[in-house]
Amino acid sequence: MRESFEVTSSTGRYCVTSGIGLLADVIAENPGMVVVIDARLEKYLPAGVSRKMSIDAIEANKSLEHMPETIIGLRQQGVDRTSHLLAIGGGVIQDIVTFCASIYMRGIPWTYMPTTLLGMADSCIGGKSSVNVQGFKNLVGNFHPPSAVLIDMEFVGSLDPEQVVGGLFEAVKICYARGNEEFQEFLLDASGGALAAPDLQRVVMRALRAKKWFIEIDEFDQKERLLLNFGHTFGHALEAGTSFGISHGIAVGIGMLVAQKYAGRKKWLSAIGEERSAQLRMYIHGLLARCGPEFFSSRSPVDLNLVLAKFDNDKKHRRDFYRVVAPRGDGALELLSEPRNEAVRLEIAAEYESVLGDIGWRYHRAAPRKNAA
Numbered sequence: 001m002r003e004s005f006e007v008t009s010s011t012g013r014y015c016v017t018s019g020i021g022l023l024a025d026v027i028a029e030n031p032g033m034v035v036v037i038d039a040r041l042e043k044y045l046p047a048g049v050s051r052k053m054s055i056d057a058i059e060a061n062k063s064l065e066h067m068p069e070t071i072i073g074l075r076q077q078g079v080d081r082t083s084h085l086l087a088i089g090g091g092v093i094q095d096i097v098t099f100c101a102s103i104y105m106r107g108i109p110w111t112y113m114p115t116t117l118l119g120m121a122d123s124c125i126g127g128k129s130s131v132n133v134q135g136f137k138n139l140v141g142n143f144h145p146p147s148a149v150l151i152d153m154e155f156v157g158s159l160d161p162e163q164v165v166g167g168l169f170e171a172v173k174i175c176y177a178r179g180n181e182e183f184q185e186f187l188l189d190a191s192g193g194a195l196a197a198p199d200l201q202r203v204v205m206r207a208l209r210a211k212k213w214f215i216e217i218d219e220f221d222q223k224e225r226l227l228l229n230f231g232h233t234f235g236h237a238l239e240a241g242t243s244f245g246i247s248h249g250i251a252v253g254i255g256m257l258v259a260q261k262y263a264g265r266k267k268w269l270s271a272i273g274e275e276r277s278a279q280l281r282m283y284i285h286g287l288l289a290r291c292g293p294e295f296f297s298s299r300s301p302v303d304l305n306l307v308l309a310k311f312d313n314d315k316k317h318r319r320d321f322y323r324v325v326a327p328r329g330d331g332a333l334e335l336l337s338e339p340r341n342e343a344v345r346l347e348i349a350a351e352y353e354s355v356l357g358d359i360g361w362r363y364h365r366a367a368p369r370k371n372a373a
């Protein structure tokens with residue numbers, strides 16, 4: 001069944017539609033569109049697409065250094081001011097096309113068809129691009145919302161369990177951040193496995209409608225939208241500290257567990273907050289189990305010195321404060337400032353240790369810093 005809703009952005013409104021068979025329809029209805037597609041997915045393109053560019057969905061290709069090649073590729077396809085791009089792929093293709101479309105001939109329209117669950121349930125709305133620079137991830141970016149988002153649920157069929165679980169972590173993060181009512185509805189939708197396309201469509205649309213609230217009230221990340229960083233500061237540090245040996249979505253799931261443990265240590269949660277936290281924890285652990293018994297145990301041990309160094313370097317911190325999103329009181333999320341000192345650093349290390357122990361991922365402890373305050 002097809003379902004739609006609209007998102008209002010600073011540059012106008014765009015429609016988000018989900019269903020089956022959207023790829024064939026959009027190609028048939030818009031033969032002039034220039035397709036930019038993840039190379040791995042080119043085989044799914046219907047015949048008759050005359051102008052297309054395929055790009056490997058790797059981080060190196062969403063770098064500022066690589067943009068000239070993509071822009072010249074568009075030029076060679078004859079893209080001009082009147083052209084409309086159709087981006088088909090996950091977050092890497094989305095970031096590349098958002099950025100290129102925003103600057104190509106001072107900006108051209110584009111439509112996005114997300115193909116990963118993370119793209120479908122989270123990144124496809126909001127209009128942000130994030131581009132790497134000389135190995136620094138997501139260092140530059142801008143806003144250039146699409147003209148439309150088309151979610152063809154057929155793409156979930158080729159995703160592996162890790163990708164599905166990672167997408168569900170972003171989805172539950174959004175619904176948890178939106179408030180308890182939304183979180184409880186999410187758990188009902190997602191209960192009983194929810195891995196077949198119709199169930200996933202329900203979860204995707206719930207997460208996107210919840211995210212719509214955040215991006216309409218705070219399009220440019222000033223206040224409410226910052227809560228969607230739940231799990232991200234701790235998760236990014238784990239991603240980067242393991243040289244991206246773990247996917248973003250999985251890292252966010254683990255990051256939410258660390259944030260919860262930290263809140264527990266600080267006794268920030270009331271009894272009801274503890275209960276909601278436990279619900280989220282059980283959901284996350286249940287999904288991690290789907291990745292298989294050796295998913296973590298077969299990995300090299302995490303070096304917590306590296307993870308904490310990445311945590312310390314996060315661009316969202318202030319000079320004297322770590323900035324983290326964590327649950328408080330009844331479990332509602334808050335953006336908190338924690339003193340940036342050695343004691344807090346070691347407390348955070350202890351929470352990583354505790355979570356890694358729970359999920360069965362070996363680690364090397366972080367050493368106290370010499371001469372630390």
Ligand SMILES: NC(=O)c1ccc[n+]([C@@H]2O[C@H](COP(=O)([O-])OP(=O)(O)OC[C@H]3O[C@@H](n4cnc5c(N)ncnc54)[C@H](O)[C@@H]3O)[C@@H](O)[C@H]2O)c1
Pocket residue numbers: 038040041057059062089090091092093094095115116117118119122123124126128129130138155156158159160248
């Ligand atoms: N701009 C934003 O708002 C935003 C938000 C979140 C993440 N991101 C960025 O998105 C990137 C991660 O995106 P992602 O996880 O969606 O995926 P991705 O684009 O990195 O793709 C991950 C892998 O899945 C493959 N793939 C894509 N669709 C598939 C399908 N249907 N079946 C099988 N394989 C498929 C890709 O080829 C790739 O190997 C990161 O670079 C992150 O920084 C951007």
Ligand SMILES: [Zn+2]
Pocket residue numbers: 170232248252
């Ligand atoms: Zn994320």
